[in-house]
Amino acid sequence: MPNESPELRASDDDREQIATLLRQAQQEGRLTLNEFDERVAEAYRARTYSELAPLISDLPDETGKAPGTEPVSRGTNSDSPQARTAVGVMSYAERVGPWRVPPRFATFAFWGGGKIDLREAYLDADEVEIRCYAIMGGIEVIVPPGTRIEDRCAAIMGGVEREVRGATSQSGIKVLLTGFAFWGGIQIQSKEPGERDD
Incomplete structure (x- = not known):
């Protein structure tokens, strides 16, 4: 990873973890099907962590707790x-x-x-x-x-x-x-x- 770049690359595993959290949120009724489809598509297109993080920033984490x-x-x-x-x-x-x-x-x-x-x-x-x-x-x-x-x-x-x-x-x-x-x-x-x- 080059030191000069602040945008660290996300791996396939990172994208899959975000997609898993989005699936859970959709199953719990926190996201509509359209919202889920849009966010999952963005997750799989994301190249960096800064592109992945906003996709789950308004959702509880995998334990069901809200951010904070x-x-x-x-x-x-x-x-x-x-x-x-x-x-x-x-x-x-x-x-x-x-x-x-x-x-x-x-x-x-x-x-x-x-x-x-x-x-x-x-x-x-x-x-x-x-x-x-x-x-x-x-x-x-x-x-x-x-x-x-x-x-x-x-x-x-x-x-x-x-x-x-x-x-x-x-x-x-x-x-x-x-x-x-x-x-x-x-x-x-x-x-x-x-x-x-x-």
């Missing part, structure tokens, strides 16, 4: 599309407590924030990938001490902070972190279950 509230998801079914993403657009999205983590999970914060807490989570695989996209926002990832971390996150006019107590062996759970922070931040840290969040 603090959605919390516990014990979700990892087979559902909603269980594979956490989206905070001008709001805050988090996954905390006992919840199922699929092998690939994505979180997106645009003018908002997010927290992904794996301390009490049930992982569907010994190795999971957490994709973090912080655009003018911040994402916090918390893992239990001893978790093996592979950090591939990048920062463009932002920052990625890592404060993890390393694993003592190559066995056990591994978390691969990918994504980027653009005018935002990603914080990765390890804490004991029940340890106070600062």
Whole structure:
């Protein structure tokens, strides 16, 4: 991604996540069929995050909470599309407590924030990938001490902070972190279950 361009390119997965949220909104009666058709068409034509974000800015996120509230998801079914993403657009999205983590999970914060807490989570695989996209926002990832971390996150006019107590062996759970922070931040840290969040 070129540093000089403020318009970061969206991936096919990003477009599909927005389309999933739009489908849910239409099924709940928040969008008419015409509105849904127009927005989905725009989502699949979108090239950048700045083109995707307005399509869901007036809708609740995947947990049913309106923008500006603090959605919390516990014990979700990892087979559902909603269980594979956490989206905070001008709001805050988090996954905390006992919840199922699929092998690939994505979180997106645009003018908002997010927290992904794996301390009490049930992982569907010994190795999971957490994709973090912080655009003018911040994402916090918390893992239990001893978790093996592979950090591939990048920062463009932002920052990625890592404060993890390393694993003592190559066995056990591994978390691969990918994504980027653009005018935002990603914080990765390890804490004991029940340890106070600062």
